Amino acid sequence: MSRVRDRTEDFKEAVRVAALSHGYTEVSSTPAPPHPFSSAYGRKLNDPQFIALRCVAMQAQLAALMSSFIIRKLTPKSPFTNAAIKTLESIRELERFIVKHRRDYVDLHRTTEQERDNIEHEVGVFVKACKEQIDILKNRIHDEEKNGNAKTWLGTRDESSRLDLIAHQHGVVLILCERLHSVTAQFDRLRSMRFQDAINRAMPRKKIQKKPEIKPAEPSKSNLVLKSDVSKIGDQEVSTAPMRVQEQLLDDETRALQVELTSLLDAVQETETKMMEMSALNHLMSTHVLQQAQQIQYLYDQWDCGLCVSPVTSSALSQAVEATNNVERGNKELSQAIQRNSSSRTFLLLFFFVLTFSVLFLDWYSK
Amino acid sequence: MAALSLRQKQLDLIVRMLHLNQPPPPPGTAAEQEEEVYKILVLDSFCLSLLSPLLRVADLRKHGVTLFFPIDKPRQQVPDAPAVYFLRPTQANADRVAADAAAALYATFHLNFSSALPRPLLDRLASAAAAAGSAHRVARLADQYLDFVSLEDNLFSLAHPRSYVALNDPRAADADIEALVDAIALGLFCVVATLGTVPIIRCARGGPAEMVAAALDARLRDHLLAKPNLFTEASAASFQRPVLCLFDRNFELSVGIQHDWSYRPLVHDVLGLNLNKLKMPADKSGPAKTYDLDDSDAFWVANSWSPFPRVAEEIEAQLAKYKQDVDEVNQRTGGGKDGVEFDGADLIGNTKHLMNAVSSLPELTERKKMIDKHTNIATVLLGHIKERSLDAYCDCENDMLVKGTVDRNTLLGLLRGKGTKEDKLRLAVTYLLSFEAPPPSELEQVEAALRESEVDMSAFHYVKRIKSLNTQFSCSSSTASKSNIVDWAEKLLYGQSISAVTAGVKNLLSAGRQLALTRTVEALMEGKPNPEVDNYLLFDPRAPRPGSGQFKGPFREAIVFMIGGGNYMEYRSLMELAERSQPTKHVIYGATEVLNGVEFVEQLAELGQKAGLGGGSSNPPSSSQ
Numbered sequence: 001m002s003r004v005r006d007r008t009e010d011f012k013e014a015v016r017v018a019a020l021s022h023g024y025t026e027v028s029s030t031p032a033p034p035h036p037f038s039s040a041y042g043r044k045l046n047d048p049q050f051i052a053l054r055c056v057a058m059q060a061q062l063a064a065l066m067s068s069f070i071i072r073k074l075t076p077k078s079p080f081t082n083a084a085i086k087t088l089e090s091i092r093e094l095e096r097f098i099v100k101h102r103r104d105y106v107d108l109h110r111t112t113e114q115e116r117d118n119i120e121h122e123v124g125v126f127v128k129a130c131k132e133q134i135d136i137l138k139n140r141i142h143d144e145e146k147n148g149n150a151k152t153w154l155g156t157r158d159e160s161s162r163l164d165l166i167a168h169q170h171g172v173v174l175i176l177c178e179r180l181h182s183v184t185a186q187f188d189r190l191r192s193m194r195f196q197d198a199i200n201r202a203m204p205r206k207k208i209q210k211k212p213e214i215k216p217a218e219p220s221k222s223n224l225v226l227k228s229d230v231s232k233i234g235d236q237e238v239s240t241a242p243m244r245v246q247e248q249l250l251d252d253e254t255r256a257l258q259v260e261l262t263s264l265l266d267a268v269q270e271t272e273t274k275m276m277e278m279s280a281l282n283h284l285m286s287t288h289v290l291q292q293a294q295q296i297q298y299l300y301d302q303w304d305c306g307l308c309v310s311p312v313t314s315s316a317l318s319q320a321v322e323a324t325n326n327v328e329r330g331n332k333e334l335s336q337a338i339q340r341n342s343s344s345r346t347f348l349l350l351f352f353f354v355l356t357f358s359v360l361f362l363d364w365y366s367k
Numbered sequence: 368m369a370a371l372s373l374r375q376k377q378l379d380l381i382v383r384m385l386h387l388n389q390p391p392p393p394p395g396t397a398a399e400q401e402e403e404v405y406k407i408l409v410l411d412s413f414c415l416s417l418l419s420p421l422l423r424v425a426d427l428r429k430h431g432v433t434l435f436f437p438i439d440k441p442r443q444q445v446p447d448a449p450a451v452y453f454l455r456p457t458q459a460n461a462d463r464v465a466a467d468a469a470a471a472l473y474a475t476f477h478l479n480f481s482s483a484l485p486r487p488l489l490d491r492l493a494s495a496a497a498a499a500g501s502a503h504r505v506a507r508l509a510d511q512y513l514d515f516v517s518l519e520d521n522l523f524s525l526a527h528p529r530s531y532v533a534l535n536d537p538r539a540a541d542a543d544i545e546a547l548v549d550a551i552a553l554g555l556f557c558v559v560a561t562l563g564t565v566p567i568i569r570c571a572r573g574g575p576a577e578m579v580a581a582a583l584d585a586r587l588r589d590h591l592l593a594k595p596n597l598f599t600e601a602s603a604a605s606f607q608r609p610v611l612c613l614f615d616r617n618f619e620l621s622v623g624i625q626h627d628w629s630y631r632p633l634v635h636d637v638l639g640l641n642l643n644k645l646k647m648p649a650d651k652s653g654p655a656k657t658y659d660l661d662d663s664d665a666f667w668v669a670n671s672w673s674p675f676p677r678v679a680e681e682i683e684a685q686l687a688k689y690k691q692d693v694d695e696v697n698q699r700t701g702g703g704k705d706g707v708e709f710d711g712a713d714l715i716g717n718t719k720h721l722m723n724a725v726s727s728l729p730e731l732t733e734r735k736k737m738i739d740k741h742t743n744i745a746t747v748l749l750g751h752i753k754e755r756s757l758d759a760y761c762d763c764e765n766d767m768l769v770k771g772t773v774d775r776n777t778l779l780g781l782l783r784g785k786g787t788k789e790d791k792l793r794l795a796v797t798y799l800l801s802f803e804a805p806p807p808s809e810l811e812q813v814e815a816a817l818r819e820s821e822v823d824m825s826a827f828h829y830v831k832r833i834k835s836l837n838t839q840f841s842c843s844s845s846t847a848s849k850s851n852i853v854d855w856a857e858k859l860l861y862g863q864s865i866s867a868v869t870a871g872v873k874n875l876l877s878a879g880r881q882l883a884l885t886r887t888v889e890a891l892m893e894g895k896p897n898p899e900v901d902n903y904l905l906f907d908p909r910a911p912r913p914g915s916g917q918f919k920g921p922f923r924e925a926i927v928f929m930i931g932g933g934n935y936m937e938y939r940s941l942m943e944l945a946e947r948s949q950p951t952k953h954v955i956y957g958a959t960e961v962l963n964g965v966e967f968v969e970q971l972a973e974l975g976q977k978a979g980l981g982g983g984s985s986n987p988p989s990s991s992q
Contacts, residue, residue: 014493171433
């Protein structure tokens, strides 16, 4: 995959050369270095011994520099990042779990209903745990934000430098949420396949319900095998037995049929209710995660827009900003109303004034 | 061999870069190795425009990028995240990176440059890093060779603005032209390196095409000397090598100017399509919106080459279908929501329908949004078309270029009537270009009409001058093709009205007219002796000595590059060529920039003014992309 030319080695070489030349230029310009002991040691700075010492120090620095390239010092990560990485690990585990049990879950004959329910239950618990972890991370961001805000009110201007960090943390949480959503969507697909099977199993039983002539001789196995077997056995029975025995047999069969059918009806109704619940749960699980992702995305976008516009204006939480906007607008409206009120009052006064004077004038005129 | 999809390859390389150049995990196993999952991406403006047609912000998040920043903005510290830088190798960028490293903004720096970083810049960066003691933060430095913008699977652009002006400027310094030629050659080198094959280069004699071809050949030769190089992986045998055809815009000017009637060129011309994004002007329905028009929009993909009336019909049809689907969904689920009755079949049916409805709701909303978007675009386009009577312009130009006839009255009527100044100028220039020697009286009338409408004449005069100087102009592409068909028709039919036959046959053979470009590319790809292309130069970087390459075809794949400004109409005719040849060939089209008619005419006007031919009101120089 070498479409890319890796220049890291060139860079290291260049750094080494630059460091060396940097060291030499320092050493050669000793005439007036700002040395703390210059007053005491004055002339000793030009001493060849001292220069040699400095050369050795330079070499040591150089060696340290080159080794730092080779041995990457792992900068300690913040607790937030560690927590985020752990959450990612757990989501990955969930994914692996689902993948491992996928065949067992989907295939009809490998597992019983009980085991499938177990798998679902475990997955549900896992998802809840992951969601909780994500919520903890989100709350942690908010707490840090609030602390940051509190500090600014107290006067320390630390807040502007944390904006990027906070946006980054929002992004991290959003990524986690989206990962979780995709994994749960995957699982939901498996679940819907299971529903389909359940529906299919329920449907042919209703067909048997509508045609009571076909006798269900065997206990419930797979559907198509059942139907074909039943029709074959029916044919055989009818053609060979004598009349009376046939009638007796038919009676027994009818009774057996009735019992079977009522039990089937109950089973079908139970399946129906279970399916309704499951489908409701189905939507609930993935939509919950989706909702959370959307919430986080909303917050993230707020940060993003704010960052794009200017780092200072986005400092307040979105709701606070909106509230202040509303209050400002309310103030404006009020002042306008007051103005209008006062202007109308003056107009009214003027009107009455003029009226009075006109009446007086008319009175004087008519005299 | 899989078709070369430039866009896909570029996308793969960028994704690999975003994953910190670690090899992607094999499919099926969970990705374990990545410890550093949450990265920050820092871009400069060119690389941002490079990424925007390829990835969306949500896609970035899928690859673990939490934030992306332009490099110029003041940024704050995120102490525990690795940062991926994707920049052009300029001095300013190198200084910024060194400053960031010194300020320890991020935990580790992974630097990626979009093309080769020259050695002096590398040294400068290294010395700055060593001086600040932050060199250990730089985890990796790589040259990505991705210095082009791929707009579609087979369309790329180098985003060199105003290259036509720079190359044809009579007062340009040699050094400037050489620098531009080198830059274009470097861009082409990146394209070729991303594709992973060494092409055979063919170009016409003389002009910028030859210079670029020579520069590219030299660069490829130098690169191939070092082993291993970027092309050692190329498993394609020599008969699979593509041909790189270089053309200069002066080869066929008329395509760059004319009005077209299909959806995509119309949108590009009238509304200005830029990096697959369309900015709608703010109007009474709301503030200015930006629409994405690319492969994810199914309607756009299906209809972008249809003529405009067809597009309007298609929108109507889609809207009707959508309404039908919505009604169906409502019907199916409306009744069952009233009560939960244990009624056997009904209940199961309703549950299934409910589930289907819920899952299809997002899809339906997407469709509605798409239909709304295209309805808006079509309405605005229609307004412009009515205002400027663009259909009349299209017809007139088509007549002139295809049939070689002009109705003087229509021409003069249009020049005096509706339409912006650019439209009239474009019509007049097309008139100039479609006739070898227009009768001087007509020419005078056209010029008088233009002057009446206060149109800036510099572009017109400029085209007139280069037409008289340059005999290599294929000013009437249609006459050549017409002559071929006329010969053919004469051989088969005697005494029939030739023009009627040619018109009918042309309609059968191709939807639009044959561009000279397409003809030439077809000839080059077939490799048969052809008087048009025989004197084209051939460069083969893999041949032992420069200029000794002999392999002339046939080729299955071609890369066509237009120096000075490409066009969607050329793109479309090349795509048609690729589809209709047997067996299907594969053509990639690229240009130094994608221009619409208005921008190109502005460049011509600027050249005219520089050559001192201006007359009438002066146009400000364009800043097209």
